[in-house]
Amino acid sequence: MPFIVVALAVLLLLAGLGWLVHWLLIRTEGVFLGRRVVVWLYDLAATRYDAIKRYDPDTESAFVTWPLARRVKQVALESGTTPDVLDVATGTGRLPFFLLAEPTFAGRVVGLDASAGMLAQAAAKLAGHGDRAAFVHALAGDLPFADDTFAAVTCLEALEFLPDDAAALREMARVLRPGGVLLTTRRQGPESGYFLGRARARDDLEALLAALGLSDIRSQPWQVEYELVWAVK
Numbered sequence: 714m715p716f717i718v719v720a721l722a723v724l725l726l727l728a729g730l731g732w733l734v735h736w737l738l739i740r741t742e743g744v745f746l747g748r749r750v751v752v753w754l755y756d757l758a759a760t761r762y763d764a765i766k767r768y769d770p771d772t773e774s775a776f777v778t779w780p781l782a783r784r785v786k787q788v789a790l791e792s793g794t795t796p797d798v799l800d801v802a803t804g805t806g807r808l809p810f811f812l813l814a815e816p817t818f819a820g821r822v823v824g825l826d827a828s829a830g831m832l833a834q835a836a837a838k839l840a841g842h843g844d845r846a847a848f849v850h851a852l853a854g855d856l857p858f859a860d861d862t863f864a865a866v867t868c869l870e871a872l873e874f875l876p877d878d879a880a881a882l883r884e885m886a887r888v889l890r891p892g893g894v895l896l897t898t899r900r901q902g903p904e905s906g907y908f909l910g911r912a913r914a915r916d917d918l919e920a921l922l923a924a925l926g927l928s929d930i931r932s933q934p935w936q937v938e939y940e941l942v943w944a945v946k
């Protein structure tokens with residue numbers, strides 16, 4: 714075989730391998746390589762995560778934490794219980810950070826994540842809030858809390874990274890108090906196609922939430938890549 718053909722074949726093979734590695738590690742953040750790889754990648758990115766995301770406080774409040782604080786307050790008033798919130802796959806504590814800045818929020822937030830690196834960032838960022846913010850190193854599919862514990866459970870930008878989103882949502886519904894609010898996100902937009910079998914269609918996710926016994930399910934426009942999805946237990 715002429716040298717040029719062999720060289721071209723090797724180049725094509727290397728380009729294909731490079732594309733595959735890029736797709737597996739960067740585009741889809743390790744989801745097709747298993748939970749340990751996903752968590753390892755988040756551990757590696759933890760110190761850079763907030764700088765990459767650059768969340769805008771006004772947008773966070775307007776779409777997520779102000780409406781959430783209002784609903785949590787209502788749940789607590791109606792049930793005579795504490796307005797405590799669990800944030801599953803909390804990462805660097807995005808939801809706890811902005812929720813505790815809401816003047817109407819009077820409860821505590823527990824952030825749970827499988828990445829110790831992401832949790833370390835969250836704990837450092839929220840240290841000034843004392844026992845109003847707590848962090849737990851655990852898996853979304855096995856929440857270490859009793860049934861009916863929280864006034865709200867949130868899980869932002871994470872369902873598509875979990876090995877079994879249905880099992881995780883079942884756990885979230887279990888630890889939610891009757892009347893409590895679930896707030897999660899659905900991956901959408903051009904890049905959702907990379908997450909083959911992981912990014913659910915709107916009807917599919919809403920049907921799953923209904924099958925878990927949740928009601929008042931409402932999908933709300935949010936970002937190009939994500940829709941917000943609200944539900945009540």
Ligand SMILES: C[S@@+](CC[C@H](N)C(=O)[O-])C[C@H]1O[C@@H](n2cnc3c(N)ncnc32)[C@H](O)[C@@H]1O
Pocket residue numbers: 748751752755801802803804805806807808825826827828831851852853854868869870871874875876
């Ligand atoms: C895109 S980040 C979202 C973080 C945060 N919710 C936010 O909106 O900024 C996804 C998070 O899911 C966490 N994660 C991935 N798999 C997990 C699992 N099986 N259990 C718990 N957390 C997990 C990762 O460690 C990471 O912090």
